[in-house]
């Protein structure tokens with residue numbers, strides 16, 4: 001029936017004409033028509049295929065781009081999707097799905113009660129933020145809240161450890177591993193997408209390959225994916241890549257190396273070693289990367305990361321909120337102390353570290369294995385601009401203006417590739433039967449506006465965004481409806497196409 005008139009009666013809920021269609025596969029765009037029925041794409045074809053008046057709502061895009069909604073492959077949005085469900089920083093960029101629970105940090109399944117969450121769990125909020133012992137509880141809260149974007153959720157190894165272990169400074173015992181595997185099973189049975197580690201962070205660092213692989217294997221049996229913020233992104237990066245590949249091979253699980261970088265001035269240029277190594281490994285086992293399009297990283301303010309070899313800016317500070325947005329070196333000189341002492345006085349705090357080389361950033365972004373993930377920190381008072389600017393920056397700056405790759409490749413890295421890696425069936429592509437997660441944008445105008453000085457800025461060139469067939473965001477008006485839910489995995493909440 002698709003594409004035919006039904007006695008002159010509209011048989012599609014919505015119809016786009018004259019759309020420059022990027023289908024998410026990385027192929028050249030083409031001018032055509034896309035029809036939506038309910039929450040699915042019903043028809044895709046070249047211009048002139050669909051007869052007049054077959055759509056209840058018809059829209060002539062006059063050559064504007066229509067792409068699958070962007071999938072943010074790396075986020076810490078676990079809590080913000082509940083507390084600020086409009087998700088403006090994301091949907092205003094064209095993002096329709098966020099992958100939460102990265103870097104070993106997830107809301108599920110740990111509860112802290114009267115205790116304060118230890119870092120890095122503080123990235124998601126204080127102890128009140130943590131109220132979900134089971135994934136089923138979290139999933140039903142997300143679905144009831146109905147954020148503007150879909151949520152694919154990883155379960156963090158630090159959260160699993162804090163929920164089950166007497167002493168997280170040790171390797172887990174066999175019975176603790178068994179307890180974590182039981183929690184893994186509950187999560188996967190109720191729609192989680194996989195597991196993450198943050199071996200760099202104290203809550204996760206005592207876990208060895210055996211512990212991680214035992215737990216990851218349980219996720220693998222249930223169809224899960226494994227994402228890792230590796231133990232070391234500085235001098236020992238190659239050893240960390242070896243550890244990652246060995247762990248994933250042991251667990252027989254597809255792995256994503258999170259926010260791949262070679263951090264620290266003396267490691268600049270070393271993506272010439274890391275990328276060939278990872279690309280070679282990808283011939284034997286499923287491995288991918290995620291990356292954000294900036295040469296600065298951001299996490300909480302950690303003494304180990306304080307240095308005078310690259311600039312450090314303060315994203316937030318509990319005792320000194322007036323210092324947010326300022327350079328640590330200026331604060332130190334104003335206080336007449338050294339950098340470490342200034343950092344100590346500012347803590348607890350968050351920081352932005354200018355620890356990468358631009359040439360490395362470009363090489364990583366351009367790798368065929370790399371997906372785009374913002375790693376934005378939505379709770380920071382003065383966040384890294386990646387929170388509001390990542391996706392338009394990759395398309396407008398790196399693809400269109402710098403020619404690092406084509407616009408269709410940029411879009412593939414944030415749609416089709418990401419959906420395949422995270423097994424988000426029916427997402428990330430424009431084809432009949434897929435979910436109608438769509439973004440309308442102007443390829444000649446799209447660009448990020450958020451900067452390190454002014455990070456809370458809408459991007460330009462994004463016009464409207466659809467989630468599960470519902471028009472959800474209109475530029476200049478904001479969020480008009482919300483239709484997001486838990487997606488991916490064996491989600492009982494989301495039947496696949």
Ligand SMILES: [Zn+2]
Pocket residue numbers: 102103198229258259
């Ligand atoms: Zn991380």
